[in-house]
Amino acid sequence: MKIQLDMYQTLAAAVLVLILGSYLRKKINVLEKFCIPAPVIGGLLFAIFTCICYTTGIIEFSFDDTLREVCMVFFFTSVGFQANLKVLKSGGKSMAVFLGLVITLIFSQNLLAVGLSKLLGLNPLIGMCTGSIPMVGGHGTAGAFGPVLEDFNIQGATTICTAAATFGLITGSLVGGPIGKRLIEKRNLMNTVSNEDDSLLVEDEEKHQRHTNMYAAAVFQLILAIGLGTIFSYFLTKTGLTFPIYIGAMLAAALMRNITEYSGKGTIHMGEINDLGGICLSLFLGMAMITLKLWELASLALPLVILLAAQTLLICTFTYFIVFNIMGRDYDAAVLSAGTCGFGMGATPNAMANMQAICDRYVPSVKAYLLIPLIGSLFADFINSLVITFFINIL
Numbered sequence: 001m002k003i004q005l006d007m008y009q010t011l012a013a014a015v016l017v018l019i020l021g022s023y024l025r026k027k028i029n030v031l032e033k034f035c036i037p038a039p040v041i042g043g044l045l046f047a048i049f050t051c052i053c054y055t056t057g058i059i060e061f062s063f064d065d066t067l068r069e070v071c072m073v074f075f076f077t078s079v080g081f082q083a084n085l086k087v088l089k090s091g092g093k094s095m096a097v098f099l100g101l102v103i104t105l106i107f108s109q110n111l112l113a114v115g116l117s118k119l120l121g122l123n124p125l126i127g128m129c130t131g132s133i134p135m136v137g138g139h140g141t142a143g144a145f146g147p148v149l150e151d152f153n154i155q156g157a158t159t160i161c162t163a164a165a166t167f168g169l170i171t172g173s174l175v176g177g178p179i180g181k182r183l184i185e186k187r188n189l190m191n192t193v194s195n196e197d198d199s200l201l202v203e204d205e206e207k208h209q210r211h212t213n214m215y216a217a218a219v220f221q222l223i224l225a226i227g228l229g230t231i232f233s234y235f236l237t238k239t240g241l242t243f244p245i246y247i248g249a250m251l252a253a254a255l256m257r258n259i260t261e262y263s264g265k266g267t268i269h270m271g272e273i274n275d276l277g278g279i280c281l282s283l284f285l286g287m288a289m290i291t292l293k294l295w296e297l298a299s300l301a302l303p304l305v306i307l308l309a310a311q312t313l314l315i316c317t318f319t320y321f322i323v324f325n326i327m328g329r330d331y332d333a334a335v336l337s338a339g340t341c342g343f344g345m346g347a348t349p350n351a352m353a354n355m356q357a358i359c360d361r362y363v364p365s366v367k368a369y370l371l372i373p374l375i376g377s378l379f380a381d382f383i384n385s386l387v388i389t390f391f392i393n394i395l
Contacts, residue, residue, distance in 0.1 A: 007064040014286030017042035037347075039282050040139055040166060043289020051294040063291045069245065071284035072144050076246035077225050078277025079381045080253030081268060086261045094327070098336070098371050101323055102380055105344055106132040106387050108314060114395065116310055120303050124395045125154045128388070130307040134165035135315075136384050138347040140281055143288035144244055145388055152392075156296030158288065160304065163297060165346075167308050172345030175312070176354030179320055180338030184331060184362060192330035193363055210271040218272035221256070228252035243389050250382060315344050335359065335368035343376035351376055 005013060021042030025031045031041055053059040110131040117127025129149065134142040142165040146158025183189065229249030236243050260266045297304070319337040327333035338358050342351030351372050359365060 001058070002060045002062060004062045005064060007066040010063045010065060010287055010290070011067050011283065013046075013063075013290055014039070014043075014283055017046050017286045017290055018282055020045070037139060037169075037282075037285060039285035039289055040162075040169075043286055043292070044166070046290045047292040047294050050290070050292075054293075055295055063287075065287055065291055068143075068284055068287035068291075071280040071287070072140075073226055073246045073249055074222055074280040075140060075277050075284055076144065076244075076381075076385075077222050077229070077249040077253045078273050078280070080225065080250035081221075081257045081270060081273050083250075083254040083257060083379060083382050084261055085258050094367065095371055095374065097326065099375055099379060101326060101340075102136070102344075102375055103383055103387070104322075105315075105318055105340070106136050106380075106384050108318065109135050109311060110387065110391050112310055112314055113307060114391070116307055117303075120306065122300075122303055123154060125149050125152055125157075125392070126160065126300070126303075127307060128391060128395070129154070129157055129160040130164045130304065130311060131388075131391075132384050133388055134161050135168050135311055135345050136343065136380055137165070137388070138168070138343075139165045139285050139288075141381065141384060141388070143285060144246065145392075146288075148244055148392065156293060156300075159292045159294060159296050160300065162288065162292060163304070164308060164311075168311070168345035169347065169350060171308075171312050172315070172342045173350050173353060175316055175345075176319075176338040176341030176350070177357045179316065179341060180334050180354065180358045181361070183320070183324055183334035183337060184358070187329075187334075189331040189334050190362065192332075210275065211269075214269045215272045215276070218269040218276055221268060222253075222273060222276065225249055225253040225256055228256075244385060247385060247389065250385065254382065311345070315341055319344070331362070332365045332367040335365040336371060339368055339372040339376075343372065343380065348373060348376040 018039050019042070021038030021040065024041050024045075025038050050059075050061045053061070110128065113127035113129075113131030114124045115127075117124050129146075133145045137145070139162060142161035143158065146161040149157035149161075226249045229246075229252040231248070232251050233243065233245070233248030236248060257268050260268050319340045323340050324333045324337045327336050335355050335358050338354040339351040342348070342354040355365070355368055355372065
């Protein structure tokens with residue numbers, strides 16, 4: 001028997017999955033501890049259910065995921081609005097250096113994934129499914145680039161990317177705290193703690209305040225950026241390269257944000273845009289998760305384990321030896337190393353959770369709390385999309 005859900009029913013199913021995931025996350029402490037997204041929790045359970053139904057021949061589900069793409073574009077447009085060059089400039093040398101390290105990590109994850117997949121005799125694009133797409137990118141980028149890779153005949157790419165992103169979320173949360181703790185205690189870094197000015201953090205919070213009467217204006221700004229982005233995307237496709245559908249909207253949003261910041265005319269409602277982007281991300285992930293075909297993972301089980309183990313070794317080595325040493329070899333650098341594990345293999349909330357665990361045990365680090373959210377949330381996804389696009393086009 002086959003059950004076909006239209007786009008409205010698919011959206012409703014995604015919302016039910018979100019509700020289930022939110023309920024289970026509140027009830028099961030380990031899910032809350034590792035910051036596993038609600039749509040991933042509920043969606044994975046639903047995907048297991050559909051997998052059992054498919055393999056036993058009871059029911060086959062089919063979904064119209066038209067609205068998944070719409071939600072994805074809205075989410076990544078909200079990410080584009082976060083690319084504020086003024087903020088990058090205000091962070092000074094430390095922010096520029098840390099951004100360079102994140103770019104290096106993104107390239108390293110993809111080079112490792114592609115190189116190891118070739119050694120294992122796999123298509124390099126399968127390797128990309130365990131590179132920066134799910135690692136730095138997380139579930140949002142995994143769900144966005146999975147279909148792009150499937151267009152290159154990589155069967156089950158979305159499922160592989162999502163599985164890798166889930167692994168990254170958990171692993172990034174597990175290794176971040178211990179790495180930071182070891183660095184602090186082994187090197188007696190408490191002696192390097194200094195009081196820092198937290199005015200930048202306060203100013204950023206003020207700029208992101210929400211006003212209920214501004215949500216309509218925020219929606220209009222998102223729609224305008226998406227509309228302008230279609231023109232950018234048209235010209236980008238003329239280059240002969242492959243770009244994700246949202247890249248034009250991201251660029252348009254970044255352009256609108258920086259024109260507004262530097263001209264001083266107009267207001268971009270960032271708090272409201274972030275909220276709307278979060279809603280769209282949840283709906284997008286919900287629809288992406290319920291359409292997973294887990295049975296397509298069976299033939300890749302062992303190679304996936306090897307590829308993901310290599311990514312874990314990379315993030316531990318990179319943060320312990322490179323991030324720590326380049327960012328100053330002090331307490332702040334140790335907290336940054338713990339945070340980098342979080343968003344380098346999962347998401348910014350994981351990074352914040354890692355740093356919170358360290359800072360609760362020792363003392364706060366204003367520098368880490370400034371750099372990780374700005375680079376992890378504002379610039380990492382934007383740059384990662386460009387780097388992934390580069391790798392896909394040269395492979």
